[in-house]
Amino acid sequence: MLSCLSEKHSMWRRSENGYLILLLSHLAVYCLLFTCSAACSNGNCQLLESCASAADCGPGLYCGNCPELGKSQPFCIRGQTIEPTSIISGLPFNKYSWLVTHNAFSIVNAPLLTGPQRITFYNQEDTVTNQLRNGVRGLMLDMYDFENDIWLCHSFRGQCYNFTAFEPAVNTLKEVEAFLSANPTEIVTIIIEDYVHSPKGLTRVFADAGLDKYWFPVSKMPRKGDDWPTVNDMVKKNYRLLVFTSDSSKEAAEGIAYQWRYMVENEPGDPGVAPGSCSSRKESKPLNSRSASLFLMNYFPTVAVQNGACKEHSTQLFDTAAACYKAAGNMMPNYVAVNFYMRSDGGGVFDVLDQMNGRTLCGCPTVTACQAGVHFGVCKNITAANAAPTATNTGGMFSGSVQLTGHASAIHFSSVLYLFSLSSVIILFPL
Numbered sequence: 041m042l043s044c045l046s047e048k049h050s051m052w053r054r055s056e057n058g059y060l061i062l063l064l065s066h067l068a069v070y071c072l073l074f075t076c077s078a079a080c081s082n083g084n085c086q087l088l089e090s091c092a093s094a095a096d097c098g099p100g101l102y103c104g105n106c107p108e109l110g111k112s113q114p115f116c117i118r119g120q121t122i123e124p125t126s127i128i129s130g131l132p133f134n135k136y137s138w139l140v141t142h143n144a145f146s147i148v149n150a151p152l153l154t155g156p157q158r159i160t161f162y163n164q165e166d167t168v169t170n171q172l173r174n175g176v177r178g179l180m181l182d183m184y185d186f187e188n189d190i191w192l193c194h195s196f197r198g199q200c201y202n203f204t205a206f207e208p209a210v211n212t213l214k215e216v217e218a219f220l221s222a223n224p225t226e227i228v229t230i231i232i233e234d235y236v237h238s239p240k241g242l243t244r245v246f247a248d249a250g251l252d253k254y255w256f257p258v259s260k261m262p263r264k265g266d267d268w269p270t271v272n273d274m275v276k277k278n279y280r281l282l283v284f285t286s287d288s289s290k291e292a293a294e295g296i297a298y299q300w301r302y303m304v305e306n307e308p309g310d311p312g313v314a315p316g317s318c319s320s321r322k323e324s325k326p327l328n329s330r331s332a333s334l335f336l337m338n339y340f341p342t343v344a345v346q347n348g349a350c351k352e353h354s355t356q357l358f359d360t361a362a363a364c365y366k367a368a369g370n371m372m373p374n375y376v377a378v379n380f381y382m383r384s385d386g387g388g389v390f391d392v393l394d395q396m397n398g399r400t401l402c403g404c405p406t407v408t409a410c411q412a413g414v415h416f417g418v419c420k421n422i423t424a425a426n427a428a429p430t431a432t433n434t435g436g437m438f439s440g441s442v443q444l445t446g447h448a449s450a451i452h453f454s455s456v457l458y459l460f461s462l463s464s465v466i467i468l469f470p471l
Contacts, residue, residue: 080096081095081096082095082096083095083096083097083098083099084096084098085097085098085101085103085116086098086101086116087101087116087117087118087386087387088115088116088117088386089115089116090113090114090115090116091103091114091115091116092114096116097116097117098116099120100118100119100120101116101117101118101119102116102117102119102382103115103116103117104117104350104382104383105350106350106351106354106383106384106385107347108347108348108350108351109350109351109354109385111385115386117382117383117384117385117386117387117388118384118386118387118388118390118391119174119382119390120174120175120390121139121174121175121176121390121393122175122390122393122394122407122408123175124136124137124393124397124401124407125225125271127401127407127408127410127412128397128401128402128407128410128412129271129272129412130270130271130272131270131271131401132267132268132269132270132271133227133268133269133270133271133274134267134268134333134334134374135267135400135401136271136374136397136400136401137372137373137374137375137376137393137396137397137400138177138178138229138374138375138376138393139175139176139177139178139376139378139381139389139390139393140176140177140178140179140180140229140231140336140375140376140377140378141163141164141171141176141178141179141180141377141378141379141381142163142164142180142308142338142340142377142378142379143163143164143180143181143182143194143379144163144164144168144171144176144179144180144181144212145164145168145179145181145182145192145194145206145207145212146160146161146162146163146164146194146206147162147163147164147165147166147167147206148162148164148165148346150162150206150207151207153205153206153207154202154203154205155202156202156203157203158203158204158205158206159203159204160194160195160203160204161194161343161344162194162344162346163194163340163344163379163380164379164380164381165346165380165382166382167215168212168215168216169215169218169219171381172215172216172219172226172228173219174381174382175390176381177226177227177228177229178228178229178230178231178375178377179212179216179228179229179230179231180231180233180377181209181212181230181231181232181233182194182195182232182233182235183209183232183233183234183235183236183242183245184198184199184200184235184236185200185235185236185237185238185241186200186205189208189209189210190208190209190210190236190238190241190242190244190245191205191206191207191208191209192205192206192207192208192209192212193205193206194206198235199235200235209245210245210248210249213245213246213248213249213251214249214250216228216230216249216251216281217249217250217251217254220251220254220280220281224275225275226280227271227274227275227280227281227282228280228281228282229281229282229283229284229375230281230282230283230284231284231299231336231375232283232284232285232286232296233286234285234286234287234290236287240293240294242285242290242294242296243294243295243296246283251281253278254278254279254280254281255279255281255283256274256279256280256281256282256283257279257295258291258295258296258297259295260279261297261302262302262333263301263302264331265329265330265331265332265333266333267333268333268334282297283296283297284296284297284298284299284302284303285297285298285299286298286299286323288301299323300323300324300325300332301332302332302333302334303324303332303333303334303335303336303374303375304320304324304325304326304327304329304332304334304335304336304368305320305321305323305324305335305336305337305338306318306319306320306321306324306327306336306337306338306364306367307319307320307321307322307338308321308338308340308377309338309340309341309342310341310342312337312338312339312340312360313339313340313341313352313356313360315356315359315360316359316360316363317360317363318337318360318363318364318366318367318368319367320367321338327364327367327368327369327371328367328368328369328371330369334374334375335364335368335371335372335373335374335375336373336374336375336377337360337361337364337373337375337376337377338377339352339357339360339361339376339377339378339389340352340377340378340379341379344379344380346380346383349378349379349380349383349384350383350384350385350388351385352378352379353378353383353384353385353388353389354384354385354386354388357378357388357389357392358392358395361373361376361392361395361396372396372399372400373396376389376392376393376396391406393407394406394407394408395407397410398410402414402416402417402418402419403416403417403419404417404419404420405419405422406422408420408422409421409422
């Protein structure tokens, strides 16, 4: 009996060891596949390292993923720019490259202020205030006459409706004023798709927001492709707001610069994201024209898809930036306009801007390799860990994981099609 029990005990132990080995092997495979490592947490995770929550990633990073590129497990992704003027200052404004948000006001889950369900496309995920804190320095805004006021709408046929309206323009402009007031060395550009016909309507709304005191006078803008004043001079004179309109009549009527007199621009929408392509917009002068000293590079598809933005902001963005640089006769874009600016497979639009500014400002692969007071082309050695914003630039850290926001692609397309069918024509929302 005892020998039988002893044999059963030995068999049980062998079986237990087998189960233990099997369990450990499964755990090891799980860890390899799903990176169940405790290597970093509590704000110590660096760029591309695995994370479980936004709090795990360091300053300027957030916890996201990119399933469209097969990267389903969360990892730390860049969410802030590196301010180029903090490294190389004192150059003309047109020597720098800046991040622009396309339809900056068209925000997922924006409050409904006009009653009915909004029926339109969305382009961004966080407030204009947070965009500015994260390093966005250009805002594309569509302005319309609506309800005896000036509103921001993502609409069609040059008319704002209660189902395409977002908010009175003064609300967003007050966010810009608050940012400029709190950050006295920053410069912001506003590019208006202009459907305002009320006399002096734009003049009034900018004054009501308190932005007229920052206005860069159109009379002082270079008209023949000359350099702009230095960023230091612009800050000293408080010319820290550049405003451009798509309506040529506003320059004489209200002193608002007609956009295509001062900048060249590539095609927006799907043509602007075609691989290896960069052709001028029909309203713009040729990209290689030297009669305008600013260059706006549009990089967003005709129909914004929130989940697809991380793929758009990967290698494809680098290739398009290179094509635009070549098409413009080796002129670097000053503005890069995108949808869902924070989404990428790692560095995204932030890395592209670093490279643009590095090449232009100091002849280095990235702006973080630039050094003030040395010859052009003399660069610091930079590691990947140094490529993200430093702890001193934490004011605009994104507060959560991007993929947890509402989905812009979840639009009621049946309602849109029904609405459009009422007029017996196919209508596309303007970009």
